[in-house]
Amino acid sequence: MSEIQLGQYGVFGAFEYFAGRAAAIEKLGYGAIWIGGSPPSDLAWHAAALEETERIVVASGIVNVWTAPAGEVAETYHRFEERHPGRFLLGIGAGHPEAQAEYQSPYQKVVSYLDELDAHGVPKGRIVLAALRGRMLKLAAERTAGAHPYFMPVAQTKFAREALGTGPLLATEAKVVLETDQAKAREAGADTARFYLGLSNYVNAWREFGFPGLGVGDDASGEFLDALVQRGTPEQIVAGLRAHLAAGADHVAVQVLPGKSDPVPVLAALAAQLGLATEAGQ
Template identity: 35%
Template sequence: MTLIEDTRARLGAIGAWLPSAPLDPPPDVERAATRRLAELGYRSIWSGEASGPRELFAQFGDLLASVPDVVLGAGIANVWARPGRTAAKGAITLARAHPGRFVLGVGVGHAFQAAKQGEPYRPVDRMRAYLAEMATVVAENPVPMAFPRVLAAVGPKMLALSRDHADGAHPFAQPVSHTPYAREILGPDKLLIPQQTMLLGGREDAREHVRRGIAQSREHQVRAYLAGWKRLGYTEADIDGPSDRLVDDLVLWGDAPTIAKRLGELRDAGADHELLTPSAATFESTVDVLAELAPEVLR
């Protein structure tokens, strides 16, 4: 069995994606939440590079040691946070200590993050160089890179890089129409692990969530998400609204059976493993919503 086949089998259909910032829970709260979701049947639990003082690989080492029998995913380890060689060594260390339980998501972040480092923002070039730097660690050591790498990929060039130089893609904040688009570029033999926001409520609640996200993206000049939506056919008018079509495609809203049905449609469109992020105000309420959904979505 190949690494990708083994990862697919371990991940199953549904995982949870927990916001690390600005919620940033204390370590004991995060451990308890991870254990609770694993016991409910979520096959993987992901979180990203928080803006606080915690370091991602140390955080995941603590969680992997504290909560057995669940896959943990980094969504994502930001390339501006550490050199590629350091990321490779950290991932290899976790993979050797906890075989089959760690997926490394790597992302190039956004222009404002590059600017803080005094660097130009050339995402594809930066990611290609970063992956090459990671590969030098493997070339210099007999230890195999026994963990899957997925890239935070939205556009066609980063998806192609995910196909050619990694094990797949982990798209974030994209509408449901992105899944078949990404699968076509990746082909059948790479992992496709999209993050999907959901909300137990109505369309107007979902619209407010989308409106806040668009405002934050524009405030921080996060162009990749907006450009990705336009690439898929959503217009400036859709985004300014936001329109019913964009809202319905960005947020799976409704009751638990409705959300479960739409998740099945995403799997049919090419997703290997879907990561659910509830639209919730606190870390604790995020976990509570995932627990409420579990009987329906984890069938």
């Protein structure tokens, strides 16, 4: 289990998603900011978010083990811990074979990366692993605080909890569209899904969790988008987020679509429905 408390709900997005908005998101009562992408080892994006806020946890989703040297990342972790104790969670992962020329034996690479982090004094309870299927989920349970799945249906959340067992953290990402028009909501989801449908590791996971006929490069069907993107009113979206909690997630990181829009109004509407600001004492 993580050594720091994330709360039940956080926010996921790219750095530009949070630039100048991290403090506003903190005030809404969310427990964590997950900054996506494959950042350089100095984690400058995360440093900026930490400096802008006072309490909220800042997490990496994820540091790529092929491109950010473990020793340098460990130095950054310790620098963050000295300046912002108890507020940074290090998410790591192996990325995608289509994006990395070096991509060979990702499992062994992650194991060796964890060995280096351990040798440099990064605590197990402050690391989470991007894990979708059995072997990586088992490694997440054994060597880190837990798992951080991305763009997965509730069926994967249930599987992940069973694979992890009762102790480790399960912090899943969930995409949302505040839109009651089905066609418009699906269009927003399809724009994002298109990239991931070109990645074999995601497609292989989706085959296992409800879409056995899916192929790399396929278009996103309406059924697929409805399973992976929560849409509708704030009440309907919140019901979808809570389904992940009911399936075993400890924490859900909300990503608002479309990605280039200002997410704060949608996050505010969801926070009000969830009662987050009230719980945070705002």
